[in-house]
Amino acid sequence: MQTQTYQLVIRNADLIDGSGTAPYRADIAISHQQIVAIAPAxxxxxxxxLDATGLVVAPGFIDVHTHDDREVIDAPTMLPKLTQGVTTVIAGNCGISLAPWLANQAPPAPxxxxxxxxxxRYASVQDYKKAVQRAQPAVxxxxxxGHSTLRVNAVKDLGRRANDDEIKVMQDLLAEGMHAGALGFSSGLFYQPSKAADNAEVIALAKVSAAAGGVYTSHIRDEYNGVLDALNEACDAGKEAQLPVILSHHKCAGPANWGRTSETLALLNERRKTQAIGLDAYPYTAGSTxxxxxxxxxxxxxxxxxSLPHPEMQGRDLADIAKEWGLDQKEAARQLLPAGAVYFQMREDDVxxxxxxxxxxxxxxxxxxxSHPHPRLWGAFPRVLGHYSREKKLFTLAExxxxxxxxxxxxxxxxRRGRIALNCWADLVVFDPETISDRATFASPKLAATGIHWVLVNGTVALANGTPTTNRSGRFLDRKTERYADQN
Known part of the structure; x- marks a missing residue:
C-alpha cells in the first residue's frame, strides 16, 4: 500500500486545536495552504x-484589537506580530481606520x-484592500x-451630532466598505472627533454593518467613573441595530474605579442573556493612547x-519631565503635545x-x-501564555x-481560521510551552518574545526559529468569503 506524501507535515506535536480541550499528540499534514490530515503521531x-517533538502546535493567534492599518502596508514583514505567533490582525479599531478617507487636512488625534x-490616501475600503494585496503582508x-474616520469625511463641525444628510454620507461610505469585505464598524466615543455623536448616530451606522452581516466594536465613551452607563450605551446600540457588540480593551480606569470590574462583568453577564456581546483585553495594567x-x-x-516637539522625552515619565521643567504635570503635558502616552491606570486584580x-x-x-511603544505591541500573546497561564495559572494552556x-x-x-480541523486554512504556530515568554518591557518595549519556533500563514512558513522567512502569504480577509466559507 502506497503511503501518501504531503507538502508539509508538522510531526509529533502536542496539538491544541483551539476548542479549549486538552492537548493530544499528533501529526498535521498541509497541502494547498490547508490542513488536509490530522493523524497519530x-x-x-x-x-x-517540521519536527515538533516536545512542542505545542496551535492555531495561529488572532489579534482582534490592532491599529496596524498602515503597518501592514509600510512594514509588511509584521515582525511585532509574527514573532508572537499572530497570523491574523484586525485593524480599524476604536473608530480609527485608515480608510475610507482621502485626507484634505492633517488628521486630528487620535x-x-x-x-x-x-x-x-484611500478614498474607499476597496482602494485600501488593493493596497494591502499589493503589499502582501506576512499576516x-x-x-x-472607523466612526471617527467616517465623521472627518462627512461632518462639517465635529463638535456636534451629524445631521441627516451627513449621516447618509457616512452610511454610503460604510456600505461601500462592507461590500468591499470589511468585518464591521467600530466607534471611539471617548475621542474628540466622535465625542459629540449621540447613540442615535451610532445606531444609524451600526445598522449598515448589521445589514451586511458585520459586527460593532466599541471603545466606549467612558472607562472611568461612568463606565456602567457607557457599557449600557454600547450594548443598547447593538441591541437596537441587531448585531453583535464587541467591547474594546475592557477595563476600569483610574484609582477611583479600581475593583469595579466585578460590577462591569456582572452587567455584561446580564446583557449577554438577551444579546450577543464579546470583549477583548490586553494583559497589562497600563494602557496607551x-x-x-x-x-x-x-x-x-x-x-x-x-512627542513631536520633544522627541528626546520618549520613554520618560511625565512626572520627571514636569519636575525638570519646573511645571505641574498638566502644563508639562501641554508642552509635549502632540504626543502619546502610556497610562498606568489599572490595578492587577481587575486585569x-x-x-x-x-x-x-x-x-x-x-x-x-x-517611537517608544507600550510593550503589548511585541508581547501581549506570549505574556498571556507564559505569565498568566503557565506562571499565575489563571487558566489552562488550552483555554x-x-x-x-x-x-x-x-x-x-x-x-476556517482559529482552529485546527480538516480543510481549515493552515494558520499555525509551533511553540515551547515551557519557555514561551514576553521579553518586551516598558523600559525596552521592542523585544521579540522567546519560545516561538515556527509560524505558518496559509500553509507557508513565515517565521522559523524566531526569524522571518522570505515568504509573505497573508491575505486581506473578505468578510463575505470568510464568513460563508464551506468547511466540507
Whole structure:
C-alpha cells in the first residue's frame, strides 16, 4: 500500500486545536495552504517535515484589537506580530481606520496615531484592500471601518451630532466598505472627533454593518467613573441595530474605579442573556493612547511614548519631565503635545478578573508608530501564555489558546481560521510551552518574545526559529468569503 506524501507535515506535536480541550499528540499534514490530515503521531510523511517533538502546535493567534492599518502596508514583514505567533490582525479599531478617507487636512488625534495626511490616501475600503494585496503582508488582515474616520469625511463641525444628510454620507461610505469585505464598524466615543455623536448616530451606522452581516466594536465613551452607563450605551446600540457588540480593551480606569470590574462583568453577564456581546483585553495594567492633559491627574504614572516637539522625552515619565521643567504635570503635558502616552491606570486584580472571564478575547491594542511603544505591541500573546497561564495559572494552556483563536474567529465570522480541523486554512504556530515568554518591557518595549519556533500563514512558513522567512502569504480577509466559507 502506497503511503501518501504531503507538502508539509508538522510531526509529533502536542496539538491544541483551539476548542479549549486538552492537548493530544499528533501529526498535521498541509497541502494547498490547508490542513488536509490530522493523524497519530509519527504516521505521516511529507516533502518537508517540521519536527515538533516536545512542542505545542496551535492555531495561529488572532489579534482582534490592532491599529496596524498602515503597518501592514509600510512594514509588511509584521515582525511585532509574527514573532508572537499572530497570523491574523484586525485593524480599524476604536473608530480609527485608515480608510475610507482621502485626507484634505492633517488628521486630528487620535487618527494621527496611525498616519499623517499623506497616509490617509484611500478614498474607499476597496482602494485600501488593493493596497494591502499589493503589499502582501506576512499576516492576514481583517478591517473594521472607523466612526471617527467616517465623521472627518462627512461632518462639517465635529463638535456636534451629524445631521441627516451627513449621516447618509457616512452610511454610503460604510456600505461601500462592507461590500468591499470589511468585518464591521467600530466607534471611539471617548475621542474628540466622535465625542459629540449621540447613540442615535451610532445606531444609524451600526445598522449598515448589521445589514451586511458585520459586527460593532466599541471603545466606549467612558472607562472611568461612568463606565456602567457607557457599557449600557454600547450594548443598547447593538441591541437596537441587531448585531453583535464587541467591547474594546475592557477595563476600569483610574484609582477611583479600581475593583469595579466585578460590577462591569456582572452587567455584561446580564446583557449577554438577551444579546450577543464579546470583549477583548490586553494583559497589562497600563494602557496607551494620545497624551491628553485632561487625563493627567497627578495620581497615576504616565510615560511618554512619543512627542513631536520633544522627541528626546520618549520613554520618560511625565512626572520627571514636569519636575525638570519646573511645571505641574498638566502644563508639562501641554508642552509635549502632540504626543502619546502610556497610562498606568489599572490595578492587577481587575486585569486578572477580566482575563479570567470566559468570554474575553486577547487583543494587543499596540500602536506600531509610537517611537517608544507600550510593550503589548511585541508581547501581549506570549505574556498571556507564559505569565498568566503557565506562571499565575489563571487558566489552562488550552483555554488560553481558545481566547486567542476560536473565540476570536467565531466573533468575527472567520469560519476556517482559529482552529485546527480538516480543510481549515493552515494558520499555525509551533511553540515551547515551557519557555514561551514576553521579553518586551516598558523600559525596552521592542523585544521579540522567546519560545516561538515556527509560524505558518496559509500553509507557508513565515517565521522559523524566531526569524522571518522570505515568504509573505497573508491575505486581506473578505468578510463575505470568510464568513460563508464551506468547511466540507
Amino acid at each position: 509519527l504516521s505521516l510523511q511529507a516533502d518537508h517535515m 487618527l494621527s496615531l496611525i498616519g499623517t495626511q499623506k497616509d490617509y 492576514n488582515v481583517g478591517v473594521l471601518i 494620545v497624551l491628553d492633559p485632561d487625563y493627567v491627574d497627578g495620581l497615576i504614572r504616565i510615560m511618554i511614548s512619543f 486578572e478578573r477580566v482575563l479570567s472571564y470566559p468570554h474575553t478575547m486577547i487583543g494587543s491594542d499596540g500602536l506600531p508608530h509610537d 488560553a489558546v481558545r481566547r486567542m483563536t476560536t473565540l476570536s474567529a467565531d466573533h468575527f465570522g472567520l469560519k
